Amino acid sequence: MKRLVAAALCAASFLCAQNRPVTRPVASQRPKLVVMIVVDQFRYDYLTRFRSEFSGGLKRLLDRGAVFTNAHYEHSPTVTAVGHSIVLSGAMPSSSGIVGNEWLDRATGKQVTSVTDDNVALLGLAGKKGSSPTRLLVSTVGDELKMSGRAPAKVVGVSIKDRSAIMPAGRMADGAYWFDKPSGRFVSSTWYFKQFPEWAAKFNDRKIVEKFKDSAGFDKTAEGKAGNDIVELFAEAAIEGENLGGNGGTDLLSMSFSANDTVGHAKGPDSAEVHEITLHTDKVLARFFDFVDKRVGLSNALFVLTADHGVAPVPELMQSRRMPGGRMSDTVVFDAITKALNDRYGEAKWIVGKSGPSPYFDHKLIADSKLDLEEVQQTAAQAARNVPHIARVFTREELRRGLALNDRIGQRVQNGFFYPRASDLVIIPEPYWLFEKSGTSHGTPWNYDSHVPIVFLGAQVKPGRYHGAASVVDIAPTLSVILDVDLPSGASGRVLTEMLAQ
Numbered sequence: 387m388k389r390l391v392a393a394a395l396c397a398a399s400f401l402c403a404q405n406r407p408v409t410r411p412v413a414s415q416r417p418k419l420v421v422m423i424v425v426d427q428f429r430y431d432y433l434t435r436f437r438s439e440f441s442g443g444l445k446r447l448l449d450r451g452a453v454f455t456n457a458h459y460e461h462s463p464t465v466t467a468v469g470h471s472i473v474l475s476g477a478m479p480s481s482s483g484i485v486g487n488e489w490l491d492r493a494t495g496k497q498v499t500s501v502t503d504d505n506v507a508l509l510g511l512a513g514k515k516g517s518s519p520t521r522l523l524v525s526t527v528g529d530e531l532k533m534s535g536r537a538p539a540k541v542v543g544v545s546i547k548d549r550s551a552i553m554p555a556g557r558m559a560d561g562a563y564w565f566d567k568p569s570g571r572f573v574s575s576t577w578y579f580k581q582f583p584e585w586a587a588k589f590n591d592r593k594i595v596e597k598f599k600d601s602a603g604f605d606k607t608a609e610g611k612a613g614n615d616i617v618e619l620f621a622e623a624a625i626e627g628e629n630l631g632g633n634g635g636t637d638l639l640s641m642s643f644s645a646n647d648t649v650g651h652a653k654g655p656d657s658a659e660v661h662e663i664t665l666h667t668d669k670v671l672a673r674f675f676d677f678v679d680k681r682v683g684l685s686n687a688l689f690v691l692t693a694d695h696g697v698a699p700v701p702e703l704m705q706s707r708r709m710p711g712g713r714m715s716d717t718v719v720f721d722a723i724t725k726a727l728n729d730r731y732g733e734a735k736w737i738v739g740k741s742g743p744s745p746y747f748d749h750k751l752i753a754d755s756k757l758d759l760e761e762v763q764q765t766a767a768q769a770a771r772n773v774p775h776i777a778r779v780f781t782r783e784e785l786r787r788g789l790a791l792n793d794r795i796g797q798r799v800q801n802g803f804f805y806p807r808a809s810d811l812v813i814i815p816e817p818y819w820l821f822e823k824s825g826t827s828h829g830t831p832w833n834y835d836s837h838v839p840i841v842f843l844g845a846q847v848k849p850g851r852y853h854g855a856a857s858v859v860d861i862a863p864t865l866s867v868i869l870d871v872d873l874p875s876g877a878s879g880r881v882l883t884e885m886l887a888q
Contacts, residue, residue, distance in 0.1 A: 415845075415846065416635075416636050416868070416869055416870065417636055417686060417687055417688035417844055417845075417846065417868075417869075418631040418632070418635075418636060418637065418682055418683075418686040418687065419625075419630055419631035419636070419637050419638075419639065419678070419682050419686065419687045419688070420527075420636060420637070420638045420639070420687070420688045420689075420690070420865065420869070421638075421639050421640075421641065421678070421687060421688070421689045421690070422473060422474055422554055422638070422639070422640040422641070422690050422692075422861075423641055423642075423643075423671070423689060423690065423691045423692075424469070424470060424473055424545075424550065424554065424640070424641070424642040424643070424691075424692055424693060424694055425642075425643045425646050425667060425691070425692075425693050426466060426547075426550065426642060426643060426644045426645075426646050426647035426693070426694055427646050427647035427650040427651070427693065427694070427695060427696070427697050427828065428646055428664075428693035428696075428838065428839065429655055429693070429696040429697060429834070429837065429838065430455070430457065430693075430696070430837045430838055430839050431837075432655075432660075432664050433448060433453075433839055436661060436664050436665065439665055439668075440665070440668045441668065441669075441672075442668040442669045442670075442671055442672025442673075442675075443667075443668055443669075443670070443671020443672040443673075443674065443675050444664075444667065444668040444671060445668065446671075446672070446675060446843070447671075447689070447691055447841045447843050448841070449849075450843055450849050451689075451691075451841045451842055451843035451847070451849055452841065452842040452843070452847045452848060452849055452850060452852060452882075452885035453839070453840075453841050453850070453851050453852065454839070454840040454841070454852050454854075454856040454882070454885075455851055455852065455853050456837075456853055456854065456855055456856060457692075457837070457838060457839065457840040457856040457857065457858065457860075458833070458836040458837050458838070458855075458856075458857055458858075459472070459695065459798075459835075459836045459838065459857065459858050460478070460797065460798055460801055460836070460857050460859065461478050461479055461480075461798050461801040461802040461831075462795075462798045462799045462801075462802045462812075462814070462829075462830060462831035463485075463486055463741070463742055463802060463829040463830070464695040464696070464828050464829055464830065464831070464835040464836055465486055465487050465694075465695060465742070465828065465829050466487055466547065466549060466550060466647070466694050466695070467484055467486065467487045467499070467500035467501075467549045467553060468484050468485070468486065468487075468500075468694075468802070469693070469694025469695050469858070470549060470550050470552075470553035470554050470642065470694050471484035471500070471522060471553040471554075472858050472859055473553075473554050473640075473692055473694070473858060473861055473862070474526040474527045474528060474554045474555075474556065474638075474640065474861070474862055474865070474874070475522070475524050475525065475526045475527075475556070475862055475874045475876055475877065476859045476860070476861065476862030476863055476873070476874050476876065476877030476878060476879045477524040477859070477862075477874065477875075477876030477877060477878060478801040478802070478859065478876070478878055479801065479802045479803070479804055480800070480801055480802065480803055480804050481523070481524055481804075481876035481878065482522055482523055482524045482804075482876055483521060483522065483523040483524075483804050483806070483807060484500050484521065484522060484553065485741065485802065485803075485804050485807045485808060486500070486741040486742060487499060487500060487549065487741075487742075488500070488741060489739070489741040489746070489807050489809070490738065490739030490740070490741070490746040490809075491807075492749070492806070492807075495738070497739050498521075499517075499549065500521055500522075500549050500553070501517035501518060501519065501521065501548050501549045501552050501553075502517065502521070503515075503516060503517060503518035503520045503521075503575070503577065505518075505520075506518045506575045506576045506577045507575065507576045508573055508574075508575055509573060509574045509575055509576060509579070509581070509582040510566075510571055510572060510573035510574055510582045510586065510587070510590065511566050511569055511571055511573045514566070514573075516574075516575030516576060516577065517548040517549075517552060517564075517575055517577075518552065518575055518577035519552050519553065519555070519556060519557045519559075519562075519577070520557075520577070522553060522556070522557060523876070524874060524875045524876030524877075525556060525557070525874045525875045525876075526554065526555070526556030526557075526862070526874055527556075527638065527862050527865045527866060527869070527871070527874060528541035528554075528555055528556045528558065528559055528638045528640075529541075529556040529557055529558045529874065530866065530871040530872050530873070530874055531635075531636060531638060531869060531871055532558045533558070533871075533872070534871045534872070536635055537633070537634040537635030537636075538633055538634065538635060539633070539635050539636055539637055539638065540560045540628050540629075540630055540633055540637045540638075541555055541556065541558065541559040541560055541637070541638045541639075541640075542555065542559065542560055542561050542562070542563070542624050542628055542630065542637075542638070542639050542640070543555030543559055543561070543562040543563070543639075543640040543641075543642075544562075544563050544564075544572075544617055544620055544621050544624060544639070544640070544641045544642070545563075545564055545565075545617060545641065545642035545643075545644055546564060546565045546567075546613050546616075546617060546642075546643075546644035546645065547564055547565075547642070547644050548562075548564040550564070550642035550644060550694070551563055551564040551640070551642065552564075554640035554642070555638075555640050559578060560578065560628065561574055561578045561579065561583065561586075561624075561628075562574060562575075562578065563586060563620065563624070565613075565616065565617075570593070570595035570596070571590045571595075572586060572589065572590060572620055574586070583627060584627075585623060585624075585626065585627025585628075586620075586623070586624075586627065588623075589619075589620060589623045589627075594616065594619055595616060598612035598615065598616065611645060611649075611662070611663050611666040612645070613643070613644055613645030613648070614643040614644075614645045614646070614663075614666065614667055614670045615670055617641055617642070617643055617644070618641070618670050618671075618673060618674050621639060621641045621674065622674070622677050624639065625639065625677070625678070625681055625682070626681070630682075631678075631681065631682035631686060631687065632682070636869055642694070643667060643670070645663060646660075646663055646664070646667060649663045650697050650826070651697075651825050651826060651827060652825050653825065654697075654699060654700035654703065654825065654826045655696075655697050655698075655699055655826070656699060656700065656703055657700075675689075685845055687844060688842070688843070688844035688845075688846055688847075688865075688868065689841075689842070689843040689844060690840070690841070690842055690843075690861055690865070691839055691840070691841040691843075692838055692839055692840050692841075692858055692861065693838040693839060694838075695828045695829075695835055695836070695838065696828060696833075696834050696835045696836060696837055696838055697826055697827070697828045697834070697835065698711075698818055698820060698826050698827060698828060698830070698832075698834055698835065699711070699818065699826065699834070700825070700826050701713055701818060701819070701820055701826075704818050709818060710816065710817055710818050710819075711817070711818030711819060711820075712775065712818075712819055712820075713819070713820050713821075713822065713823065714773075714774075714775055714815070714819060714820075714821060715821060715823075716740075716742075716743040716821040718773060719743060719770050719773050719776065719813060720737055720740075720745060722769045722770060722772065722773050723736070723737065723745060723766045723769050723770055723811075724736055724737060725769070726765055726766060726768070726769035727762065727765060727766060727769075730765055731755065731757060731762070731765075732755075734748070734751055734755075735748065735751075736748060736751070736762075736766075739809075740809065741809050742821075742829050743813045743815070743821050743829075744809035744810075744811055744812050744813050745766075745809060745810060745811055745813075746809050746810055747759075747762065747763070747766070747810045759783070760781070760783045763781040763782060763783060763810050763811065764781060766781075766810070766811055767779045767780075767781050767811055770811060770813055775815055775816045775819045776813060776814070776815060776816070777814045777815060777816045777817070778791075778795065778796075778799075778813075778814040779811055779812070779813050779814070780799055780811065780812040780814075781810065781811055782805070782808050782809065782810045782811070782812075785799070785800060785803040785805075785808065785812070786803075786805050786808075788800065794831070795814070795831045795832075798831035798836070799812055799814070799831060814830060814831065815830065817830075817832050817834075818832075818834075838858065840856055840858065840860070840861065842864075842882075842885060845887065846868050846886065846887055847885045847886060847887055848885050848886070848887050850885070852882075852884055852885055854884065856882060857879055858879075859877065859878050859879030860879035860880050860881070860882050861879070862874050862877045862879065863877050863879050863880060863881045864879075864881050864882045864886075866881075867881050867886070868886070
């Protein structure tokens with residue numbers, strides 16, 4: 387009888403719980419300012435390796451934030467444009483259409499970048515073409531904020547790189563600003579406004595970049611630590627100029643630190659230089675948190691930290707560790723493909739573009755020669771597989787039919803596939819093998835390129851370390867719930883409910 391009573395009580399409790407309305411955030415609980423911080427090429431293990439030396443912003447995030455220790459990107463290629471397109475859209479490349487930093491535009495036959503837009507002009511500097519989010523096919527959290535119909539929301543993106551400023555901010559942003567290195571000025575484009583904002587022009591007129599030149603006049607803002615200082619200072623100016631956090635609703639600022647990527651490519655993740663710039667990033671973030679505290683109040687802000695990708699160790703170091711790894715040229719792969727196609731079908735210029743190490747074939751040539759495209763791809767794929775240290779090769783038609791091997795690597799490649807913009811082959815080197823002649827790089831589906839931090843800090847989250855599987859696509863759905871707005875159109879992740887405060 388006791389068991390029956392207990393079972394009945396449990397059932398009643400379950401039914402009550404099922405019928406209880408879901409708690410939604412009220413206006414007073416929503417942050418006045420959301421800050422999305424992306425550190426370009428920042429492996430998760432930097433947080434553990436250097437933690438004892440942090441004393442600023444990274445320390446605050448780790449001590450008081452919700453830290454996801456097992457967060458990954460679940461797509462390939464792991465490159466800047468794709469990572470930045472995901473952080474606030476939650477959309478895989480298979481939905482967003484952002485398949486790389488650059489690719490061949492089949493409609494025009496031209497190589498384009500993720501933000502190429504010939505229909506907009508540059509603002510803040512004359513004589514150069516502008517950039518825009520026109521190739522991003524999905525909405526972002528910022529777009530959904532602006533479409534929610536609540537109090538007006540302002541959305542701004544800032545970075546050294548155009549794609550890193552543009553992609554997270556989305557299509558409806560009030561502005562995206564990136565740094566023009568030769569002139570030492572921040573710029574934008576007519577996608578956002580007809581005239582460059584007065585506050586941004588005043589920032590440029592202050593010539594702050596001059597403070598970061600050495601005695602010989604060498605501009606270090608993009609090559610070294612000062613690039614992050616410049617972004618942080620411009621972000622402060624954006625908060626003041628757009629009154630972010632003071633517009634009556636929730637505003638959103640996206641800021642991306644590109645200098646870490648520049649140093650990392652040149653020196654590798656195990657270098658003293660990467661160690662140094664990581665500690666400097668900690669100090670830059672401390673200054674930014676202090677500014678937000680004075681301007682908006684930390685209790686009114688929600689911060690999210692992540693990276694756009696990781697990076698591979700330098701191959702020579704891996705060899706000294708008796709680990710796999712080495713260097714090869716992508717021309718070796720392309721030459722093998724060209725030879726195989728020439729031998730079988732006759733000499734021609736088969737390859738007309740590329741995205742990283744993955745080639746685009748001349749489809750008109752193939753059609754005019756009355757060849758079967760899928761057969762040509764298979765011939766090329768087999769030639770690429772025969773090249774030493776190539777782990778996997780996928781053809782465009784195989785991926786169109788969802789035939790990637792159903793393991794983590796295959797699924798990541800499939801998630802990165804968008805048919806209208808896809809290369810004819812996707813080529814994956816073995817772990818720790820690079821196509822670069824020096825330094826290091828990223829772009830593969832291997833875990834050293836996919837494992838990145840995810841840290842939330844704000845009144846809406848429970849601090850702690852969370853070891854369950856998480857993905858960067860989870861950031862956008864989680865923010866959508868906190869902000870009580872609709873999910874971005876292509877979001878594919880889950881809500882990180884384990885860290886949400888009641």
